[in-house]
Amino acid sequence: MGKSGYLTLRAGAEAQGEFEDRRSRFIAQLVHVADEAAADAFIAEVRARHHDARHNVPAWILSDGRERCSDDGEPSRTSGMPTLEVLRGAGLADVCCVVTRYFGGTLLGPGGLVRAYTAATQQAVAAAEAEGAIVEMTLVTPVVVQLPYALYDRVSRLIDEAGGKVKDSLFLEDVQLTCAFRAGTEAPFLAAVSELACGEELARAGDPRFAEF
Template identity: 40%
Template sequence: MLEHYKTIYEGGEGELVEKKSRFIATVRPVETEEEALAFIEEMKKKYWDARHNCYVYSVGMNREATRCSDDGEPSGTAGRPMLDVLLGAGIYNAAIVVTRYFGGVLLGTGGLVRAYSGAVQAGLAASTVIEKHHGISLQVTTDYTGIGKIQYIAGERSLPILDSEYTDKVVLKLLVPDDQVEEVKKAITEGTNGRAGLEKDAELYFAKVNGEVKTFEK
């Protein structure tokens, strides 16, 4: 399990032109190798008239499925440079297809490497990249006299309240990063004189997306 990792929240499309050849990079988040392969086929159908549709994908927290293809370009001039950019950016669970419309001018080995690398960088720049962090949903059960203190602790540490339930007692679910769990438990226990019940509700990942905290299963 990774404590934190970068991934694509929303894919994008970047383009560059090198000596009249067009390089179009399409980026998409993927959770499985099957999704990656389906996306590659989708791009090949969309850009059926292009000279090349080179690709790279990396799936899994240990990069279990990581592949790249030159799709007819000279060996090592497209897929591997694309993979180097993806790995260098530290991004997981993503697939990228770079489509080339040949402009009639040969670019040479160095020119192709720069063009495919640059296209991937442009595609990533046009995408929404987020960093997910691992944490837990901490369920806090308290009486009404303890709610103010718990809300203060949550606010002081910028811990989002994922859910709340008010009946004869109060049940709050706090989003707590892994590295703050013990500290938060201690603060709540001391702040409520041990009257609050604490229970791990679920493990999850969370990330800030456009300034808003969102949670994910993985």
């Protein structure tokens, strides 16, 4: 997405929001998806779950910038696009939202539909926030450090000072630390470890990727 981070839902979490207007019920269901296939699978699952509903309107955004929405039989641009706009506005990616509509017998008109789909999706996003299900994904560089026990305390301090986090520790003949740094901030740490080890390469940086930091 050309950014250093984005928000998403925690894997496995599902948030729901509901809005009612003139007896039409709009139920927004929001989940984390890793790719288009996962979005398609969730859309199919919701359609099965609410097979008696008049419409199941899907919208999804991926962190690679791809996004899609459908009006699923509602008048053009009254449902899928407003749902997508709420996800965009919340800074979310790798998410899919399906808004189910049970028709209440009264036509709401284009303005009423836009309001209803927007409100239901906003409720789902608010519910996800309230449940602590929204997580920040940051572009991080993984760094693996292999070091003798004698340097463990010094290197732990250097990780702290450089703003890194230890994600995993293995204590064998040597200590192996798997760390994460916000992408672009790992260089001073690598230089400090190299100096501490008199030029020996104890720390290796991997390729940056999006992860919870």
